[in-house]
Amino acid sequence: KQQKVQSEQIYETQCPYCSMQCKMQLIEQRIISRKKHKTVGKDNPTSQGRLCVKGMNAHQHALHHDRLKQPLKRINGEFEPITWEEAYQLIQENFEQIQKEDGKDALSVYGSASVTNEEAYLLGKFARVALETRHIDYNGRLCMASAATGANMTFGIDRGFTNTLQEVPHTRCIILAGTNIADCQPTIMPYFEKAKENGAYIIAIDPRETSTTNLADLHIKNIPGTDVAIANGVLKILIDLDLIDHAFIEQRTEDFAEVRAYIQSIKLDDVAKTAGVSLDELYQIALVFGREPSGMIFTARGIEQQINGTETVRSFLNLLLATGKIGKRNSGYGAITGQGNGQGAREHGQKADQLPGYRLIENLKDRQYIANVWGIEEKNLPRKGVSAYEMFEKIMAGEITSMFVMCSNPIVSNPNANLIKKALQKLKFLVVSDLFLSESAKLADLVLPATSYLEDEGTLTNVEGRVMLREANYPIQGEAKHDWQILCDIAQRLGKGKYFDFDQAEEIFEELRIASKGGKADYSGITYERLRQEQGILWPCPSEDHAGTNRLFEDSFAHENGKAKMAVIPYQSIDNKPTITQEYPLYLTTGRVMSHYLTGEQTRKSPSLAARDFEAFLEIHPQTAEKHGIEADSLVRVTSEKGWIIVRCRLSSTIRKDTVFVPFHWTEKQNVNRLVSDQLDPYCRMPGFKMSVVRLSPVN
Ligand code: SF4
Structure with a gap:
């Protein structure tokens, strides 16, 4: 029998969990002496009323009895x-x-x-x-350091997306490099699904099969940490087949001559072998991306959290610059931020x-x-x-x-x-x-x-x-x-x-506006009043009568001479790159699952989310498991040079045989970051989370 709702209160808010920042409402109903809560999506230009399972259950951690209430x-x-x-x-x-x-x-x-x-x-x-x-x-x-540094070095400015999400459905070719948006930013997916519906060709680069790679027309399942080789191989084919935009390169970029000289010196067979992919796959990427009139590249932690993450990002930006697919409608770059305010x-x-x-x-x-x-x-x-x-x-x-x-x-x-x-x-x-x-x-x-x-x-x-x-x-x-x-x-x-x-957040924002004025991320034209009325403004916004900037680089890039800088990015020699050996015969890569956020401190407090994924796991190919004496669903000790963890194994024939995967939302003996080495990207000091080498042993 339904009990009568005695009062109802609605609180406007925004999801705390990812960079989509979905607008939502917490509905609090009082029924006798009990309070009942429900979170629903609210319409806005970005998430359009959608919520994923994390957002729907976000209130469970905020209202949890374990919340700290006193110092x-x-x-x-x-x-x-x-x-x-x-x-x-x-x-x-x-x-x-x-x-x-x-x-x-x-x-x-x-x-x-x-x-x-x-x-x-x-x-x-x-x-x-x-x-x-x-x-x-x-x-x-x-999280974002290599994408930020790569974009700053290449374009002279770092705003995650050069275009708005509204342009995604209208682009003709999309490269998703190291991003699992279906699990990490689920409400962004409809933009990509719509693009596919409209005929866009989608290429996903990821050593694992995920809900995101399932959307792709072409899934490149490369060896972790070899993304530069793929980008260089594709650039070589684009140059060899003259699928580049000479006018754009001439007028809008610099250093192409050096890049071309280097790229022409590399051998496609070597590139393919390094990345563990076929020549056909490299040609397919180049032919589609080069021939289509518009295209976008999106990167995320999969290619960014590498000890050469900055260079990896830059190698993909080379592709956009060489084909002139940036600074234009339906063409551009997006670094898909993980954290809620990863950009700001x-x-x-x-x-x-x-x-x-x-x-x-x-x-x-x-x-x-x-x-x-x-x-x-x-x-x-x-x-x-x-x-x-x-x-x-x-x-x-x-x-x-x-x-x-x-x-x-x-x-x-x-x-x-x-x-x-x-x-x-x-x-x-x-x-x-x-x-x-x-x-x-x-x-x-x-x-x-x-x-x-x-x-x-x-x-x-x-x-x-x-x-x-x-x-x-x-x-x-x-x-x-x-x-x-x-x-x-x-x-x-x-x-x-x-x-x-x-005395209030708005007063701090008023000072932030002044501090940002004239800087690269200029918020000076943005006010709380405008944000309430306009539901969000894209920076740079240098004055209160400026509408905000929906598309970057239409006329010039942010370097002093207005040009973007292409870069020679060798793929062969990365100092101290982890390499599999007899002692550590498998690559380890890490990532997220849909129901958890970052270290899981908040999402593991939510009963609905914790129940969906209650422990860390090791994803491993069945043949690899057999080779290492690991049985389905058994506990496995995973050891690297830095430490060990114990997690339960999940067999999956969709992951590479030389690679295992563990998500990073758990603590103590399930914390996969105990295994990750402390090598840092020389430009941005990002650690190489996405590629370690490990050995496995069954736990009896
Ligand atoms: Fe939206 Fe889900 Fe991201 Fe929250 S976690 S902002 S609901 S996509």
Whole structure:
């Protein structure tokens, strides 16, 4: 029998889980003394009312009884609740003492791409102005860094998508390189399905078969980490068959002559052998992409999380430039961001080498501009720090002795996870602000309860580069505070309150607008009022009467001379590239499953999502399993040079026989990042998550 709904409240919000930032509503019904919740999609230009299973169940973590509701202090190995006043006192005493003993740069800040733009901006300012440390970086370094660096080097600017999603259904050829959008950003799929319906030819490059590769007309199942070889092979065929756009190359790009000279020196047979693909497949990609009048290339972590991730991205951008398929309607590039604010969080100064507006911390003009906005002297603005993983190396070396972690779980998300744990344990003082007692928070001296997406208003920038306002009116759980409030309060205690005098997120956004003005990611024309009316604006938007920029590079690229830079990217020699040996005879690649987000700290709290995938697994070809004495559904020990994990095996004849796959949403002995090495991309310092070498042994 249905019980009568006594009252109903609707809360407008936005999904916290991926870069689609689907608009949604939480419906809260009161039935007698019980509350019942349901999340439904809301129409908007990007997600068009769709939600995936993660979004539909997002409220389950936000309303979970395990949410942190008070600050917790570690006393004799146990956490005990304390007041905010006591927490702030503890932070002040420790931060001041540590900086006195170990120097200013002994403090470090570890941020997140799941926070709002306002919080990302304020965290960068907090590190440089309140703590006066150079050491700040964030988890986006592990996610989007190579796509961002590759795009900056090639185009002079990094906005994930050069075109809007609305153009995807009208393009004629799509290359999906290392992206599993069907599982990671499910509500984006209809754009690609529509493209296929309209006759587009879709090529997917991925060592595994996934729901995304199933959409493709051609699935290239290459050896992990060999994507540059594919891009170079395709470029060679395009040049040999004269399927390139000479006028575009001449007028809009530079360095093509060097690229052509190198490409002509490579042998297609070698390329095909390196990548583990056939010549026919390379020809098929080149013929379709070269002949069709329009085309788009999308990349994601599969090709980006490599120790040559930046170059890999650039090798695919070479294809767009050589064929003139960029800066035009229905032709362009998209880096498919993983984290909710993967785009915005990398624009406002959380990175070790950046200041707001995508300015550079080592550029004098940029330093002077931001110092002026912040009301400090340029000479007092700290210099460039080191990347996320390298901060942990500095902890091990004794140079960093304290860390403030905001909305992140670095033990689970970093490579060489065993070292990260040791580093956090070594700190004199670790503060973590989060929703839950995550694996990293469990090691903290002080844990601060933060607000969730339902409670924390602010802007986020979606996968396209569209700035969107997330309304958030749900009552705050317990004594939790917004991350930006926590930063303002701590700054106040450290005597820097005058620089952090904000009472609401919109006030921070107003300062962010000024800080971004004239920078590459210019938000200065965007206001909360406009966002409410227009449901999102694509940057750059340099004035309030500017509509935003739907398509980039129509007239020129963002380098000073207006040209895009092509690049010679050798595929053969990557220093220290992991190679299978007798001891480690299999490639390991990692990725996501549809029901979980990042380290799983939130999605594993959701009963509906946790039930769909409740443990990590090893995907392995049946013949490979047999060869290694592994039975279906049995537990397997997976060992690399860095560590071991134990996971259950799932047989799948759709994965390459030399490759196994483990998703990365689990902790402790199921944390696959314990196996991943700490080799970093030389340009962007992204770790090579997507290719390790391992051995397997049955667990009896
Ligand atoms: Fe949308 Fe991504 Fe949330 Fe799914 S996880 S509802 S695709 S924002």
